[in-house]
Amino acid sequence: MNAATERVECACSDCVCTMPRDKAVERQGRLYCGESCARGHDNGAGCGHSGCGCAGK
Ligand SMILES: [Zn+2]
Numbered sequence: 001m002n003a004a005t006e007r008v009e010c011a012c013s014d015c016v017c018t019m020p021r022d023k024a025v026e027r028q029g030r031l032y033c034g035e036s037c038a039r040g041h042d043n044g045a046g047c048g049h050s051g052c053g054c055a056g057k
Pocket residue numbers: 010014015016017033047048049052053054
């Protein structure tokens with residue numbers, strides 16, 4: 001084990017992103033890759049990460 005930052009998966013069901021734990025946005029005990037995912041894409045915006053189609057509904 002080292003002190004390198006652990007990577008976690010975004011809790012958004014459609015999101016394929018992972019991010020360092022210290023960059024994750026925590027919302028109600030879940031970790032998200034960004035504000036858009038944390039808010040459930042209530043404004044229709046995607047997470048903005050390339051290769052990820054979340055919020056593309
Ligand atoms: Zn995403």
